[in-house]
Amino acid sequence: MKKYIADSAVFIMGNCPIAAADMVTIPHVQDEMRSEDASLRYDIYVAEGLMVEAVEDVFADAVKEQASQTRDIEKLSSTDIGILAKALEYHEKIGDDAVLITDDFAVQNIAARLGIAVMPVAQRVISDQIIWQKQCIGCFRHFKDGEECPVCGSPLRKKMKKKVKQKPKTI
Numbered sequence: 028m029k030k031y032i033a034d035s036a037v038f039i040m041g042n043c044p045i046a047a048a049d050m051v052t053i054p055h056v057q058d059e060m061r062s063e064d065a066s067l068r069y070d071i072y073v074a075e076g077l078m079v080e081a082v083e084d085v086f087a088d089a090v091k092e093q094a095s096q097t098r099d100i101e102k103l104s105s106t107d108i109g110i111l112a113k114a115l116e117y118h119e120k121i122g123d124d125a126v127l128i129t130d131d132f133a134v135q136n137i138a139a140r141l142g143i144a145v146m147p148v149a150q151r152v153i154s155d156q157i158i159w160q161k162q163c164i165g166c167f168r169h170f171k172d173g174e175e176c177p178v179c180g181s182p183l184r185k186k187m188k189k190k191v192k193q194k195p196k197t198i
Contacts, residue, residue: 030121032114033077034129035059035106036148038069043128043148048076050128053113055106086112086119093140098160098172098185102133110134114143162186 033052037043038060050072057079060066073079090111094100103111110127111134117125118141126144129135138145161170165181173183 029124029126030117031146032110032117032125032127033072034110034127034131034134034148035065036130037128038072039065040130040148041065041068045128046075047072051078051080051113051117053082053106053109054079055109059106080113082109082112083116086115089115090137090141094137097136097140099133099136101172101185103137107131107134111137111141111143114138115141118143160186 029049031045031050033043033045033050033056035056037045037050037052038056039062041064057066057069060069087108090108091100094103094108094111110129114125114127123144126146127134127138128146128148129138130148135145135147161173161183162168163170163176163179163181163183165176165179168176168178169186170176170183175181176183
């Protein structure tokens with residue numbers, strides 16, 4: 028039986044066809060409910076059987092490691108890391124029957140690297156995995172991270188380093 032790991036987009040968008048009893052999420056997702064409608068949808072899903080589970084550090088650490096390699100770590104919130112960690116946990120338990128529901132492209136990028144199936148809510152699924160780098164706007168040198176060029180002092184901007192032709196698994 029499939030288990031769907033729900034990102035906040037499920038409750039914000041409100042058009043997910045998956046039954047609440049087949050879904051799991053993490054406590055931090057509730058913190059992202061900014062509208063009354065999203066909060067109400069979240070509460071209804073919980074009442075209908077949505078499981079809200081804590082994140083295990085071992086899975087969060089694995090997610091952070093992958094996100095560091097692609098340089099998506101700067102883009103991911105603690106909730107994003109947590110939802111990916113929960114998806115990884117279920118992926119290790121039940122394999123391809125674990126599906127992450129998200130519209131977030133950075134989250135999808137890491138999910139693809141981890142081999143986790145993705146289902147979008149309202150957006151498209153990413154077409155390639157992306158690895159990011161930083162480039163100086165002054166001298167155009169490339170760096171792994173940072174905000175300021177150590178050579179000339181100009182700001183660094185995020186730039187795509189390469190695309191990997193591997194779409195995430197989708198439903």
